[in-house]
Every structure is written in structure tokens, then in C-alpha cells.
Amino acid sequence: MDDAALVVAVAGSSQEALAEAYSRHSGAVHGLARRILRDETLAEEITQEVFLRLWNNPEKFNAERGSLRSFLLAHTHGRSVDFIRSESARRTREDKDARLAVGESQNVEDEVWDMALAEHIKNALSSLIEGERRAIELAYFGGHTYREVADLLGEPEGTVKSRIRSGMKRLRAELTAAGVSHA
Amino acid sequence: MMQEQPHDTIEELLGVYALDAVDQHERRLVENHLSRCSLCRNEVDEHRDVAALLAGEVVEPQPYVWDGIISKINATEPRAVAPVVSLESKRKTPFFSSTRWVTGVAAAVVIGLSTGLITQSQRIGDLTFLITEQERQITALAATLEADPLEQAVAAALADPAAQIANLTAEGSNQTMLIVMLPDGTGYVYQSNLEALPTDATYQLWAVVDDKVISAGVLGNQPVLVPFHIDPNGLQGFVITQEVTGGVPQSEADPVVGWIKA
Incomplete structure (x- = not known):
């Protein structure tokens, strides 16, 4: 059964279908939440929340707009970032500097979820200019807004905004050319 | 807007x-x-x-x-899709009788046609079956709105004691749309059973403010959750029309549903 059919079954209150969706994607969901939050307990909470949302609102998944994994990971990312932002209000400037250091240690190439994909990802990332790559890493894995990224990198906001968009487009073009269509 | x-x-x-x-x-x-x-x-x-x-x-x-x-x-409990309230038996006065509402709506406000306005204080003090039904909807909705920031914003608005809910209806139709409004003019279309339109058409939201009809947003051809903002001062009502994609600066279309403040 493909993912789209699984979600239809979930909408029909099939716990078996939800279990199968969980079996296929919970590792990626949990991995991403853990990576952003750097906290096992919080990552577990986010993982539960993501699959409970799939159970409660299966109609929000639209197979025509992307894969189930992409859908679940987008939600995982959004919720994880929400948590970081709620915490960030209490952060000190020193803490912000520490997060920049964390960002610097985040290396996309080393943690791709599928080793068979690693080479393609590595090649795609190598096509980015350094500014694009750093901006994407700080935004996606660091949970920063582009304004925060601009502040951290000492770049104009517009430049960071453009680099993230151009970098994501370039990554897609490279991955598509390599035959990797979606997650 | x-x-x-x-x-x-x-x-x-x-x-x-x-x-x-x-x-x-x-x-x-x-x-x-x-x-x-x-x-x-x-x-x-x-x-x-x-x-x-x-x-x-x-x-x-x-x-x-x-x-x-x-x-x-x-x-x-077994999940249930929050039902759209049927107001067939609850409507007091026909909402729209004119085919050209733009000029007639201000007068309609003056003579005080039916209202779907509900304040939180009314919910507490006057638990009519309509309010009870809407509270149930809100509770069900709030329980499921747990992820998307827009959904969270809607849930927060629904939980805000100062929020108002406008229930847009039309005479002889079971189509409805619910809007929650905050005192600062931020509003959200949060529930609708309006039929899906072709891709070259859209629903458009109009606010009646100080006897003027102002576009409050283009909602798309199948509105689900749509934020908007208006000047809350002088708000008299809302109207939904069907327009071409992109919306229009002024509408000549018949209203699909509407609501007038008491």
C-alpha cells in the first residue's frame, strides 16, 4: 500500500494504517526533531504530536503536493522551530553566540537519512556557494529566522533571503538531475 | 484587511x-x-x-x-468532523432579499436584520442551543488545532474572551461560513461549507464599515483557514461574493452568504 492509500485508510480510522505510516516515517520524524531540538524528550513529544495530527487531520495531507514523508517532516520542522522560538525569547546574547557555534558544527553531508542518497546530497551541496549553504543550515537546522541568520552571518537580510531561495532551487536542480525526485 | x-x-x-x-x-x-x-x-x-x-x-x-x-x-472519543451548524430553523429574518446588495446593505444594517454575532460573555450568560453548538464546534476545533501556526492563531482567537464570531448565512441556502474577529481587527475565516469553485473563480470577503463596502480579502476557490485584517471601528457586517480569480475592486455579484452585526 502506498503512502497516499495509507492516509486514506488512516482517515477511515485504521490504527493499522497509522502504525504502518509510523513504521515507515517515525525514524525520519524523530531524527529531524532530535537534531533541531537536541533534546530526546522534546523530540519524542514532537514525534507523538506529528502522528497524532496525521490521525486527527489526515485530510491535511495532499498527495498531489508532495510525499507523506515531506509532509510529516515539514510539520516536524515547524513544530520544532516553534518550540525553539518560544524558548528564544529567554535566550541571552551569549546563548545566541553558542547557537551559532552549534550551527557551525551541523554538517548536512554527514547526516543524510539514506546512505544511498548521501553521494547525491553531497554533490548537490557542493554546488552551493558557501553563503547559501550556511544560510540554509542555520535556518533549517538552527531554527533561525532569516533575519536572525542575517544577524549571525553579518549579511544583509535581503541577501540571506535570496541565498536561501537560490540555494534551495539549486539543490533541487542538482538532485533532479541526479535522478532524486523527492523524499 | x-x-x-x-x-x-x-x-x-x-x-x-x-x-x-x-x-x-x-x-x-x-x-x-x-x-x-x-x-x-x-x-x-x-x-x-x-x-x-x-x-x-x-x-x-x-x-x-x-x-x-x-x-x-x-x-x-471517536473523532468527528466538526459539523457545520445548520441554521435553517434558527434564522429569524431573511438575510438578503435584494439582488444588488452593495447599495442595500447599509440600509439593512440600520433596520437591524438578524445577527449571528456571538460574544464570549453571551456564551456564558445566554446558552442558547446555537451558542452551545458553536461552543462545541470551537472546542472540537481547538482540540485538533495543534500544529500549523495559522491553525494555532485561529485556536488562540477562538479562545480569546474578547473575540467575536460572525456566522455568515443566506436565505434559502445551507451554505455557511464562520469568522472569528479579534478587537484589533485581525480576523480568520475558520470554517466554511461553501461549494468549491472552478480554479478561475474565487470567493471574496467584503466588510461593511461605516456604510461603505470594503474588500477584506480574496479567499480562494475553496476557503478553509484564511486570515485577514480590517479596521474594527465601524464594522457593520460581512458579505461573501463569488468573483474571478484575483478578486475585484468593487463587486456587482450577488452575495453568497453574509452577516450583519446586531
Whole structure:
């Protein structure tokens, strides 16, 4: 059964279908939440929340707009970032500097979820200019807004905004050319 | 009304929006635009696909994480889609009788036609079956709105004691739309059973303010959750019309549904 059919079954209150969706994607969901939050307990909470949302609102998944994994990971990312932002209000400037250091240690190439994909990802990332790559890493894995990224990198906001968009487009073009269509 | 932004301005935000790297205001601007721009929706989907590939290592969660999910599912009642309130038996006065509402709506306000306005204090003090039904809807909705920032904003608005709910209806039709309004003029279309329109058409929201009819937003061809902003002072009502994609500065169309403040 493909993912789209699984979600239809979930909408029909099939716990078996939800279990199968969980079996296929919970590792990626949990991995991403853990990576952003750097906290096992919080990552577990986010993982539960993501699959409970799939159970409660299966109609929000639209197979025509992307894969189930992409859908679940987008939600995982959004919720994880929400948590970081709620915490960030209490952060000190020193803490912000520490997060920049964390960002610097985040290396996309080393943690791709599928080793068979690693080479393609590595090649795609190598096509980015350094500014694009750093901006994407700080935004996606660091949970920063582009304004925060601009502040951290000492770049104009517009430049960071453009680099993230151009970098994501370039990554897609490279991955598509390599035959990797979606997650 | 939410300030309409040019396509190019929104386009520049699509990459950072897809990575959740925008603030709440920008997020609302982009989502408002995405509700009617398939080109930008496609780009966001593509960025998210790429982000999913970058997401990183697979880390299987502990077994108790799944156990917790099943426990929570089994602890709740069988889910039900929040029903759209049928107001067939609850309407007091026909809402629209004129085919050209633009000139007639102000007069209708003056003579005080029916209202769907509900304040939180009324909910507490006057539990009519209509209010009870809507509270049930709100509770059900709030319980399920747990993830998306727009959904969270709607849930927060519904929970706000100062919020008002407008129930847009039409005579001889079971089509309805619910809007929650905050005192600062921020509003959300949060529930609708309006029929889906072709892709070259859209629903448009109009606010009646100080006897003037002002566009409050283009809602897309199948509105679900749509934010908007209006000047809350002098608000007299809302009207929904069906227009061509992109909306119109002034409408000649018949109202689909509407609401007039008591």
C-alpha cells in the first residue's frame, strides 16, 4: 500500500494504517526533531504530536503536493522551530553566540537519512556557494529566522533571503538531475 | 484587511517560508497569497521536498513513543468532523432579499436584520442551543488545532474572551461560513461549507464599515483557514461574493452568504 492509500485508510480510522505510516516515517520524524531540538524528550513529544495530527487531520495531507514523508517532516520542522522560538525569547546574547557555534558544527553531508542518497546530497551541496549553504543550515537546522541568520552571518537580510531561495532551487536542480525526485 | 502584497514580494519569501524562517506576520502574508497562487504553492512544495531530503539521519524512537500515541487515540472519543451548524430553523429574518446588495446593505444594517454575532460573555450568560453548538464546534476545533501556526492563531482567537464570531448565512441556502474577529481587527475565516469553485473563480470577503463596502480579502476557490485584517471601528457586517480569480475592486455579484452585526 502506498503512502497516499495509507492516509486514506488512516482517515477511515485504521490504527493499522497509522502504525504502518509510523513504521515507515517515525525514524525520519524523530531524527529531524532530535537534531533541531537536541533534546530526546522534546523530540519524542514532537514525534507523538506529528502522528497524532496525521490521525486527527489526515485530510491535511495532499498527495498531489508532495510525499507523506515531506509532509510529516515539514510539520516536524515547524513544530520544532516553534518550540525553539518560544524558548528564544529567554535566550541571552551569549546563548545566541553558542547557537551559532552549534550551527557551525551541523554538517548536512554527514547526516543524510539514506546512505544511498548521501553521494547525491553531497554533490548537490557542493554546488552551493558557501553563503547559501550556511544560510540554509542555520535556518533549517538552527531554527533561525532569516533575519536572525542575517544577524549571525553579518549579511544583509535581503541577501540571506535570496541565498536561501537560490540555494534551495539549486539543490533541487542538482538532485533532479541526479535522478532524486523527492523524499 | 491584510495588506495585499505584490506577487514578486511574496515570491522572494518562498524559500525562507518553506524553511519556517519567517516571522508570524510574514507567514500570514505568504499563506494568504498561497491560498490563491498555485505557482507559489508549487514552489513551496518543491522547497519542502528538498528540505525533507536534507533532514538527516533516521533515529527510531523508543517503543513507548508509539504506545503513547495509541493511548491518546484510544483515550479520546471517536473523532468527528466538526459539523457545520445548520441554521435553517434558527434564522429569524431573511438575510438578503435584494439582488444588488452593495447599495442595500447599509440600509439593512440600520433596520437591524438578524445577527449571528456571538460574544464570549453571551456564551456564558445566554446558552442558547446555537451558542452551545458553536461552543462545541470551537472546542472540537481547538482540540485538533495543534500544529500549523495559522491553525494555532485561529485556536488562540477562538479562545480569546474578547473575540467575536460572525456566522455568515443566506436565505434559502445551507451554505455557511464562520469568522472569528479579534478587537484589533485581525480576523480568520475558520470554517466554511461553501461549494468549491472552478480554479478561475474565487470567493471574496467584503466588510461593511461605516456604510461603505470594503474588500477584506480574496479567499480562494475553496476557503478553509484564511486570515485577514480590517479596521474594527465601524464594522457593520460581512458579505461573501463569488468573483474571478484575483478578486475585484468593487463587486456587482450577488452575495453568497453574509452577516450583519446586531
